Amino acid sequence: MRGHAILMIGCLGTLSGPLGAIQAPAQTLSTYGTPGLVDMPTAEVLPDGTIALTTSNFENTSRNTLTFQMLPNIYGSFRYSFLRGFDVGVDLSRYDRSFDIHFQLRDETAAGPAIALGLRDFGGTGVYASEYLVATKHVTPDLTVTGGIGWGRLAGRGRQRNPLTALDGRFDTRQDSNAGGISTTGQLDFGNWFRGDAALFGGLRWDVTPHWSLTAEYSSDTYSAEAQRGLNDIRSPVNIGASYRFDNGVTLGGSYLNGSALAVQLSYAFDPRRAAAPGGQGAAAPALKPEEQVALASWNLAQGETGSAEPARLYGVLQSQLESEGIRLLSFERVGSQARITVENMRYGASAQAVGRTNRVMANTLPPHLQQFEVTLAENGLPTTRVTTQRNDLYELEGDLDGAWRSLARADIEDAPEPIPNSAGIDAFPWFTYRFGPYTQLSFFDPDEPLRYEVGAELRAAYQPAPGLTFAGQLRQPVIGNLDASARPSNSVLPRVRSDWARYASESDLRLSHLTADYVWRPHQDLFARVTAGYLEQMFGGISAEVLWFPVGSSLALGAELNYVRQRDFDVQFGFQDYDVVTGHASVYYKTRGDYHVQVDMGRYLAGDWGTTVTIDREFNNGFKVGAFATLTDTSSEDFGEGSFDKGIRIEVPVAWLTGKPSRQSITQVIRPVLRDGGARLNLQTRLYEKVRDSRGRALAAQWGRYSR
DSSP states (O other), X not given: OHHHHHHHHHHHHHOOOSSOBOOOOOOOBOTTSSBBSSSSBOSOOOSTXXXXXXXXXXXXXXEEEXXXXXXXXXXXXXXXXXXXXXXSXXXXXEEEXXXXXXXXXXXXXXXXXXXXXXXXXXXXXXXTOEEEEEEEEESSSSEEEEEEEEEEGGGSSSOBOOGGGGTOGGGGOOOOOSSSSOOOSOOOOGGGTTOSOEEEEEEEEEXXXXXXXXXXXXXXXXXXXXXXXXXXXXXXXXXXXXEEEOTTSEEEEEEEETTTEEEEEEEEEEOTTSOSSTTOOSOXXXXXXXXXXXXXXXXXXXXXXXXXXXXTTHHHHHHHHHHHTTEEEEEEEEETTEEEEEEEESSOSSHHHHHHHHHHHHHHHSOTTOOEEEEEXXXXXXXXXXXXXXXXXXHHTTTOTTHHHHHHHHOEEEEOOSSOOOOTTOOOOSEEEEEEEEEEEEEEEETTEEEEEEEEEEEEEEEEEETTEEEEEEEEEEEEESTTOOOOOOOOSSOOSSTTHHHHHHSOSSEEEEXXXXXXXXXXXXXXXXXXXXXXXXXXXXXXXXXXXXOTTOSEEEEEEXXXXXXXXXXXXXXXEEEEEEEEEEEEEEEOSSSEEEEEEEEEOTTSOEEEEEEEEEEOTTSOEEEEEEEXXXXXXXXXXXXXXXXXXXXXXEHHHHHSSOOSOEEEEEEOSOOOSTTOOOOOSOOHHHXXXXXXXXXXXXXXXXXXX
C-alpha cells in the first residue's frame, strides 16, 4: 500500500492540464457539514462567500456545523457535536467542539482533478482529529469520482505505514488521541498532523437530476472511539446516501452508515450578499423637483426673493423633511452659494445612502441660488466626514444608469470640520432618546448545557446636552431562561474576570447593565478622542480613554486605549468588589481592497495578562460580517484551562438584511468554545473605530452604490 499511496500522491501533484478551471461547486455536504460524500471529504468547495448550516443525527451522535467559504479556495468550519454515553461521568455524554479547515490546492480542469488538503478537529478535543489529501474529478457532468488518503481518525481501516516517511522518518509516529483519554486542551497539535499510519478512502456521487444526488463511499473511519464504548455498531466500510436540494438552499438527506445505522441530515446554504428580503421594502428616495419650483414650494418666498431675509419656517421645513427620511439635522448655514449642513444618520446601514437622501432633500427645499452642498456626517455629535456635491450634478445624473458612481467621481470627500457650528433656530440639543422592549441573551457551549438563554425587559436611555457629550444607561429585568441555572463553579487560577459569569446571572435580578458619561471630540485633523466614565459594562466600572488616528482616505487606522476599572458586585447594582486593574491596548485596523478586515490588538487584558488578539472578518457591502479571532497571552495553556487560549467566531447580521427595511441595527453573536479569564477585554459600547469607520472615505465610497436609493 505504501508504494501505491506514494504513486497516488505523486500523480495528484503533477496533474496540471493546460485548460481553464472547471467551476464545479460542491453538490452535497457530508455528515460533518462540509463538502463531501457521506462521511468522507471531497476536494470540492462551496461558492465563494457561502455560509452552510448543517445538522446530522444518527446512532448516539448529533453533529451541528457552521461552514463558511472564506476565500474561493478555503473554507473553515465550526462543529458542535453531542456524543451520548461517550464520557464517564454523571450524564455519560460529551458536548464536543471542533474546528476544520480545507484548502483547495488546485481547481479541477478538463485534464485533471481538483486537489485539496484538509484538517479536521485541528483545535478541539481530538475526537475527530484527522488530516487528508483528496482529489475529485467529474467523469461526466453528472458523475463525480473522489479518492483520497487520510491520517488520524481517517486511517482507521486498511491502515498502512505513512507514505510521508519517505520524506522524513518523523512522520511515522503519531500520538493516539482517539482512544482512551481524549485531549480537552484545544491546543493546535502541529506535531501530530499528517503523522502515523495512513489509509485510502474514496467514493462516487451521481447527480441524478439538478435536485437529486446519490452517493456511495468506502470509508476509512472505523469509529474506533465510539465502538470501544459500545455507541456504534460497525459492520461495513461502505456508506450510501441520498439528498434532495430545494431551490431555497435547503437540502434534506439520508444515509446508511457502517452497515448498521440510519442518518438524517438537514442543511441550509446561502449567500450573505443576497438579502433574505431582496430589493428592500423601504421608501424610495425622494424624486428631484425642477429647480424653478423649489423656492415657491418649499420656502414660500415671493418670486425672485433671495438673500438673508428668510422666513421663520426655513429651518423647520428643512428639519422636517430630513426627519421624514430618518436623518437628524444638527446644523445649517449659508456662505455665498454654499449650503453647509451637519446631519446624523439615524436609519440607513450605508452612510452613503444617508448622504444621497440629504442631498435630495436639500435640492428640493433650498433656494436655487445655493449651488454647492456640503454635508457633514456626525456620530453622537462627533463630526466625522464632509461630502461636497454640486447641485447641478444631482440633476444631470438623475436618470443616468451609472449615476451613483459618476456622482462619486464628482464628489469631494474630506475630513469633517470641528466643531459643529451653532445654528439659531435648530433645536438639535439637548437630545433625549429611549427604548423599552424585550431583550434576549444567549450563551452557547456550556459544558453542562449546549444552549443557555435569558429573555426579559430592557430600558435604554441616552441624553445629549451638547455635541459630543452623552449620558447613557441600560436596565434589564430577566423574566425567563436558564442562564442562571449553571451550577459549575469557576476553577480558574487567574483573577476571575469572566469565568464567574454564572454568578452574575444567578445573584442578580434588576440589573444596571451600564451607566456612563461619554465625551467624544476631534483634537486635530484625522484624530478622534473619547473619555468614558461610569459602570462600563455588566462586570466592570471605571474610566476609559481612547484616541484614534484615521485619515479620511486611508484603509489603515491606529488606536490606543487605556482603562482603569474595578470589578462590580455580582448583583449588578452600584457596588464594587476588591479587584481592580489597569488595562489597555494599542490597535491596528486595516481594510483590504476586497471584503476583508484585519484588526490586531496588543496590550494588557483584564486578568493582568499581556498579549495579542488577531481578528479577521469578511465584511460584505450589505453589512453582513463573518469573522474569527484568537488571543495569545503570556498565560500558559495550563493556567488558562480548558481551551488553552481564547478563540472564537463572530457573526453580525444587519436587521435590514432580514427585513428589507432600512435600519442601522444589527444582531451580533459571538461563538466561543469556552469562556475563560485569559485574554478578556472590556465590553465597551463606545469604541471610536466602530463608531466612525462606516462614514470615513474608503467605507463611504464602497457603499456608494446605495447613494441614489
